[in-house]
Amino acid sequence: MNTEQSNYPQSKFRKVLPYFLYGIAFYTLVLIFGVVLDYWIIPSSVHNTQKVTVPDVKDLSLEAAEDTLRAKGLKYEVGVHQYNENIPPDYIVNQSPKAGNIVKYGRRILLTISKGGEVVKVPRLKGRSLRAARVALMRKGLELGDISYKFHNNIGIDTIIAQNLASG
Secondary structure, eight states: OHHHHHHHHHHHHHHHHHHHHHHHHHHHHHHHHHHHIIIIIHHHHHTTSOEEEOOOOTTSBHHHHHHHHHHTTOEEEEEEEEOOTTSOTTBEEEEESOTTOEEETTOEEEEEEEOOSOOOOOOOOTTSBHHHHHHHHHHTTOOOOOOOOOOOTTSOTTBOOOOSSOOO
């Protein structure tokens, strides 16, 4: 009986030992593969792509910007349309990444396109007080222009009797 008890732990260890060694070998191979992947394979595939300098397409029409970007091997995506009184409709207001940055060949450039000046309806000011007219214009994003005064017996002081731009 003593011999059976002493042989039991040793035989169990011998049965588990190969699996333990296989586990160590497997994890060693995974570690070696990870190092090879990290130091040789990934850098060679990532860093060997062609680089280009982003051209400046601001203030160009969308068609001209598209031609300029394609000539450099870049793609574009229209991100936002925004109102801009200084830039005509369908012209580029902004770009990301900015001009002069170095990017990978085939990268997408995000473009912001102008809608032109925002069109607003001019409110009716005739018959309002000067203060009320100023508030109505400010709510629409407009400003009060030149003011000329005319005396009238039946109309109160600072009441609008005419406006240059017709309402609507």
